[in-house]
Amino acid sequence: MPPTVFWPEDVRDSGSFYGWTEPALCVAGVIQGLSAQEAETTLASLPSSAQWSALTGQCGGDPRHPALELAGIEEYTIIYYHRHAATSLRFYTLEMLEPDAETSAAQKARNAAYAASLAHNFTGRPSGAGGMNYVVINQFNSAQTIDTLLQRKPSRHLELSQYLFDIMDVSLYVPKRVLVLLRLPRSSAYLKDFSSTIQQLDVRAEQAEYLTHEVTALRRHDPTSVSVFSARYTNFFNTVWLILNDITIGVAFGSFLCENHVVLARMLNHLVELSRVYSHTFSDLVAVWGYVLHRGAPHLPGLLYVFGVLSAGGMTTAIALFSDLLALLTVHIHVCYLLAQVTYARLLRTGGSLWNLFRGKRFNVLRNRTDAWAYDTDQLLFGTILFTLLAFLFPTVLAYYALFAIMRLGTILLNAVLETQLAFMNHFPLFALMLRAKDPWRLPGGIYFAVDYVPHPVLTVKSQPVPFSTIFMQYSRLWSRLVKHYNPLRLLWCVLRGERLVAIPRYEMRYFEEDGRPG
Template sequence: MLYQITQWRYHQPDEHVALSSIAYNRHYNSIWVILNDLIIGLAFRQFLCQNRGVLNAIVADGLESTLAVRIQRMLLWLDSWPAGLKLNTELSRFYSHGFIGLITRWTKLLHHGLSLLPAISFVVETASLLGMTMTLSLSLDLISVLTAHLHACHFISSTIYRHVLLLIGSLWNLFRGKRYNILRNRTDPWDYDVDQMLLGTILFTLAAHLFPTILVYYTLFALVRLGIIVLYASCETLLAFMNHFPLFALMLRSKDHQRLPGDTYLQVNHTALGCTVTVESHPLPYAVVFAQYAGLWRRLARHYHPIRLGKRLLQGQVLDTFPRASTGPPLDY
């Protein structure tokens, strides 16, 4: 955005009208967006300063209960055969104790970090002086740090789930008398020995008995990760909205649409002496004004589409957030 502002210094007066209009709108829209960002950031800083004690108390009480205690209770509930669901006892205890131990280690780090809460609050308040977008970006980084243990649990559970799925798929091909051909990327018929069939039967029996327990714990952390992704998507959408909203173009479009021309046409007026021809201009349509913003929204919607997320969940892939570098479309109105 600062690049777009500084580029106006190198504007040549004899440039093409369309290029000059784009540079003019881009320059002043960037200034308007930055000023509004700073104003909202100052207002938000004032809110943080007036409610510093209350907000710190809420954060200190809510972090451990939300990110640790509730997850630990859920793991203990799953380990006690909930609703008559008979999981594998040994594997369930291994999952439960392992994840509870990881969360306990993170809780100890959180207790040390809470002593730095006044300093973190001061940093957030200071970042608000640079604009609301700086506060949102810092909040996203804090969410990444605070939910690192949940991301690790999701990564471990999804890795195990994905490998078990691959194992079951390979054993399914074995029972059908087929084998996956890596070179040709297809499944070809294959004759297996009795020993191979016996080993496949043993492995399939183990995988079938362990898979429900693996699926239950994977579902828990997949849902937790999905909730974090929804929070990320909301913050990133708001961040993109504040960074790229065409505020100046909308002001020109509503106040003096002739300063935001879209196209020109010839207006023929018949008079008693003949006719006169005048050049008129169409204002830029709202669809064009929001075209770049709509493109950014489509990229966000494509990345966080429920079908895409659902496929990744079923395949055991780790749910990723939207790349921060992809939230910067050029403003070409």
């Protein structure tokens, strides 16, 4: 089997070529205008570079002149690959995509061919273990970096990026000092579940802490692999874009509130006055709360104006404020539901106990099972009297419970919509989607070998872009969690059993239980 030579697609000039011989023959570039001895001297200067010293271990050693490996070989196969500059943040990766429902037939075929190439011997030696591995991939990714270091080409892109990160580092200093003071420990999940606004402040403080930490590392541009740097760069600017878009939409929405706070307050005040209808149900409780709402109605325009001013912190801040306002305006519904739910659940348990009495059984608490039991006549008579009272009271309790359960369910679902919108706006992969559409090379999801027939058949290593299902993987997990918690059948079963209806904990929408990473 003839050996394979991986050759840069953009290199067509003659000269002293250099690269690696292990695990496969990979040419990194060509040095022009120098003799073989002068080329070796130039290559020997690479270890003095700090940037290359950080990459040499990943590439299997320093590059050298591989002419001796090709001496006497008359036939070999050339496979081309792309040399990407480190500043372009394009790179190859060996991460093969897992097939799913959205994976096309062409992608599945590429995955199968790629899996077979991992075991292929590219060296042509019987004992060679020259399959495609991360060392070869790192050689592809580092080839252009070596060429830049050898020719000492200045990188204007790197200078502009350094200047941009310097500005961000200075701009984030004051917000970091302010927001870090608002950062709450993860153990205070109950406080964050109590208020959407408190949780949003914690999210913003977490983002500020993350940006400050990342901008320092990106500003130093620590020598590292391009794949690691590209991932950090993408995550950093995705967060920046989300915050800037959030603030832009929030300022527009806040201006709308400030300009129309009187009209909006009049509309909301009309809706608040309708809550007095429920005073006929739980008169004392709802009447007191209706009085509070009535006394607070004149201050509603000012409250909306304050909301408009605070919306300058972002649309997510406005959503969090309105979520807390919704919880405040529906306190009476929540309290009435709790009273009705406790009464309904108690009647259900009492009815179950009386049903066991009529069957001649009772529940054994110690063994957690229902055993047969012989009741006295007095016990049966007392049970009959209780059952009669329960039978006459149950329809009334059921009617009130059904009313407040439906109202509580409506408020929970509305709150779930607001919380879901918060989660999407705080963590939407906007920058990643832009890269996926503009430059898929920066979000690779594996490689494949493409055959080009111009002017003659040649093989080229191509990068397979990451699918949208992977980009939205966290959202698919969040959606599955929401669907599971707000499943209509589960909620209906909870209502029938008298179990308490609760919203999904806000903190669980931000962190995955299995690994604790932000969701």
